[in-house]
Amino acid sequence: MEQVASEPKNPYRDDFLVGLRSRRNEPVWLLERRQAALAAFERLGLPGKRWEAWRNLDLTPIADNRFPLLHTWGEIDDATVEAALGDVPDVYRMVFVDGFFSARHSALEGLPSGAAVLSLDEAMDAENPALERLGQAERTQQEPFLALNTAFMGDVALIHLGKGVVLDKPVVIVNLMSTKAEGRGVYPRTLVVAEEGAQASVVELFRSNTADAYLNVPVTEFYLDANAHISNYRVQEEGGEAFHLATVLARLERDATFTLHTLAVGGKTARTDIHVDLEGKGAEAELDGLYLAGDGQYVDHHTWVHHNTEHCNSRQRFKGVLDGKSETVFDGLVRVAPGAQKTDARQENRNLVLSPRGLAHSNPRLEIHADDVKCSHGSTTGELDREALFYMRARGIGERDAQALLTFAFVNEMLDTVRLEALKEYERELILRWLPGDETVREIQ
Amino acid sequence: MLQIKNLHATVEGEEILRGIDLEIKPGEVHAIMGPNGSGKSTLSKVLAGNEGYEVTAGEILFEGKDLMELEPEDRAREGIFLGFQYPTEIPGVSNTYFLKAAVNAIRKYRGQDELDAMEFLKLVKERAKLLKLEDQLLNRPVNEGFSGGEKKRNEIFQMAVLEPKLAVLDEIDSGLDIDALKVVSDGVNAMRSADRGFLLITHYQRLLNYIQPDYVHVLVNGKIVKSGGKELAEELEKSGYALFEENAA
Ligand SMILES: Nc1ncnc2c1ncn2[C@@H]1O[C@H](COP(=O)(O)OP(=O)(O)OP(=O)(O)O)[C@@H](O)[C@H]1O
Numbered sequence: 083m084e085q086v087a088s089e090p091k092n093p094y095r096d097d098f099l100v101g102l103r104s105r106r107n108e109p110v111w112l113l114e115r116r117q118a119a120l121a122a123f124e125r126l127g128l129p130g131k132r133w134e135a136w137r138n139l140d141l142t143p144i145a146d147n148r149f150p151l152l153h154t155w156g157e158i159d160d161a162t163v164e165a166a167l168g169d170v171p172d173v174y175r176m177v178f179v180d181g182f183f184s185a186r187h188s189a190l191e192g193l194p195s196g197a198a199v200l201s202l203d204e205a206m207d208a209e210n211p212a213l214e215r216l217g218q219a220e221r222t223q224q225e226p227f228l229a230l231n232t233a234f235m236g237d238v239a240l241i242h243l244g245k246g247v248v249l250d251k252p253v254v255i256v257n258l259m260s261t262k263a264e265g266r267g268v269y270p271r272t273l274v275v276a277e278e279g280a281q282a283s284v285v286e287l288f289r290s291n292t293a294d295a296y297l298n299v300p301v302t303e304f305y306l307d308a309n310a311h312i313s314n315y316r317v318q319e320e321g322g323e324a325f326h327l328a329t330v331l332a333r334l335e336r337d338a339t340f341t342l343h344t345l346a347v348g349g350k351t352a353r354t355d356i357h358v359d360l361e362g363k364g365a366e367a368e369l370d371g372l373y374l375a376g377d378g379q380y381v382d383h384h385t386w387v388h389h390n391t392e393h394c395n396s397r398q399r400f401k402g403v404l405d406g407k408s409e410t411v412f413d414g415l416v417r418v419a420p421g422a423q424k425t426d427a428r429q430e431n432r433n434l435v436l437s438p439r440g441l442a443h444s445n446p447r448l449e450i451h452a453d454d455v456k457c458s459h460g461s462t463t464g465e466l467d468r469e470a471l472f473y474m475r476a477r478g479i480g481e482r483d484a485q486a487l488l489t490f491a492f493v494n495e496m497l498d499t500v501r502l503e504a505l506k507e508y509e510r511e512l513i514l515r516w517l518p519g520d521e522t523v524r525e526i527q
Numbered sequence: 528m529l530q531i532k533n534l535h536a537t538v539e540g541e542e543i544l545r546g547i548d549l550e551i552k553p554g555e556v557h558a559i560m561g562p563n564g565s566g567k568s569t570l571s572k573v574l575a576g577n578e579g580y581e582v583t584a585g586e587i588l589f590e591g592k593d594l595m596e597l598e599p600e601d602r603a604r605e606g607i608f609l610g611f612q613y614p615t616e617i618p619g620v621s622n623t624y625f626l627k628a629a630v631n632a633i634r635k636y637r638g639q640d641e642l643d644a645m646e647f648l649k650l651v652k653e654r655a656k657l658l659k660l661e662d663q664l665l666n667r668p669v670n671e672g673f674s675g676g677e678k679k680r681n682e683i684f685q686m687a688v689l690e691p692k693l694a695v696l697d698e699i700d701s702g703l704d705i706d707a708l709k710v711v712s713d714g715v716n717a718m719r720s721a722d723r724g725f726l727l728i729t730h731y732q733r734l735l736n737y738i739q740p741d742y743v744h745v746l747v748n749g750k751i752v753k754s755g756g757k758e759l760a761e762e763l764e765k766s767g768y769a770l771f772e773e774n775a776a
């Protein structure tokens with residue numbers, strides 16, 4: 083009689099094998115990295131309550147590969163693309179639908195020489211040297227969703243900026259979900275390699291055409307060589323039932339600067355993990371985040387900023403607004419490694435709770451192993467000023483409108499760091515639509 | 528237009544207003560004077576609908592409507608304006624935008640078209656001139672970093688833009704220098720009309736030299752202990768409140 087294999091069945095492995103069939107043209111080294119990542123994920127498992135950094139987040143709804151990998155993509159009409167910053171002319175645009183590169187919707191003409199913006203297939207055909215960085219991050223062994231993405235990533239977006247290349251226009255990467263993504267898992271991946279002195283802005287937009295549940299696990303990696311300057315803008319407006327579990331990695335060499343600006347409004351459960359490694363003297367990172375959590379939403383930002391050498395600066399400013407029954411997390415760690423003298427690190431988290439059922443967790447942390455450093459962190463959570471509300475109502479402004487005005491006043495400064503006018507306008511409208519109140523407040527200047 | 532009958536109100540369980548009766552007819556200017564802590568601001572906040580104050584007895588009718596039934600914003604939309612003794616600072620909201628939201632909310636309530644940007648700007652410029660308010664103050668966040676006098680001028684400026692039926696002005700004269708007092712008084716006087724009522728709260732006869740009241744009431748310990756014409760204010764200036772406090776006890 084034959085023995086039934088007693089090994090536990092891994093629900094992700096079948097998906098992986100099916101996925102492999104469509105990747106027959108991938109180089110062996112990449113397949114090996116995928117294999118290793120899958121093994122890492124199998125070893126790590128989905129983080130549970132006992133995993134400190136994940137204890138507030140209930141992942142049982144996505145356990146056991148309940149959102150299997152999507153192998154084909156759906157239809158997206160032009161209006162959807164248009165609405166996703168599609169009508170802004172002066173950008174390089176890459177559109178991904180359900181994780182698949184849609185060349186038809188993209189616009190990449192006129193890139194300066196030394197710059198490449200490519201999908202994975204194109205990058206392999208062109209044998210782009212930056213590709214080699216794909217999937218080699220050490221953290222893949224420790225971060226389950228980074229590992230899962232590395233195993234399953236599909237049509238990667240690769241941005242490679244050669245030495246001294248300054249991109250004249252921002253690259254906008256639009257990640258759209260069609261109805262095809264319902265009940266499925268999607269693993270978008272962006273890799274940005276900026277060689278010495280290169281500069282660019284990279285916008286990532288996450289939008290969906292479906293109100294049903296799906297799982298989006300995007301990863302974006304940045305490698306900044308000496309004196310490179312990269313801005314990353316992320317706008318997360320996933321569908322109302324979506325899971326969005328994102329990872330951002332940035333590694334900075336000498337005198338490089340990385341600025342990150344995120345706006346999170348969508349999803350039912352949304353988390354963004356941001357890992358910044360300051361590896362070269364004079365490197366500088368600025369992280370700004372705004373999250374607006376409405377009824378039924380869970381929004382989480384974890385940051386790990388590692389000062390691994392001396393004379394680096396980092397500044398983090400995260401602001402949240404909570405309405406209805408919502409829950410948010412800001413958990414930020416600044417770690418100053420031994421010998422990282424003259425570190426200047428600041429961290430700030432402020433939350434505004436509009437409803438008694440809103441729950442904001444705020445946990446800024448410092449771990450300092452050097453003595454000549456300047457580090458500060460602060461955290462506040464409060465409600466709207468009652469006197470200010472009364473003053474406005476006494477002038478005839480309705481209660482929800484007054485709340486909206488005061489809330490907008492609280493978040494407004496976060497738009498100041500958006501240096502792209504069209505994006506600033508886009509974000510402003512997103513915020514205004516989110517605010518309570520009626521049409522009167524929609525025209526706040 | 529305003530009838531207050533046997534009004535009792537408490538703050539945090541403590542009775543502050545203890546039976547106030549007052550009637551204001553269109554076109555009349557009433558002044559309330561009284562010592563510190565007698566309940567003047569409390570009366571104004573109760574009229575405007577501040578939730579921190581509880582009315583425990585009595586009634587307030589405004590043009591026949593029961594005020595207690597109305598939210599603060601609806602009282603304002605019905606035509607009641609409260610000039611605050613301590614105007615609130617609202618960081619991040621520009622004075623102009625704030626006023627525009629107020630004007631249009633009121634117009635909407637009354638079934639009127641909203642003012643467009645041009646019409647609104649014209650109105651604002653005109654009224655700002657009346658109060659000698661610099662343009663720069665219009666664009667700054669509401670009251671933020673305004674001097675005491677600027678805050679008071681801003682209150683009257685808002686009143687001039689909103690054109691209420693009844694204006695309750697709480698110590699609009701405190702903290703003003705002579706010139707500003709004149710500007711503010713001129714602003715109020717310019718707004719006087721046959722169908723608009725005023726309730727001025729003040730400590731000083733001085734204001735009443737500029738804005739001549741039709742009636743003066745003395746509020747002591749939560750009650751109106753005496754009412755009369757403007758000569759009552761002069762009497763108060765000479766004798767102080769001591770006499771009335773005895774009566775009230
Ligand atoms: N929010 C509050 N909480 C507690 N006590 C209050 C509150 N508001 C008013 N009071 C009390 O009610 C009483 C009346 O205060 P009110 O401000 O009405 O006096 P007022 O006549 O306006 O005085 P002033 O001339 O000093 O402005 C005071 O004893 C005051 O301390």
Ligand SMILES: [Mg+2]
Pocket residue numbers: 567568569612697698
């Ligand atoms: Mg007072």
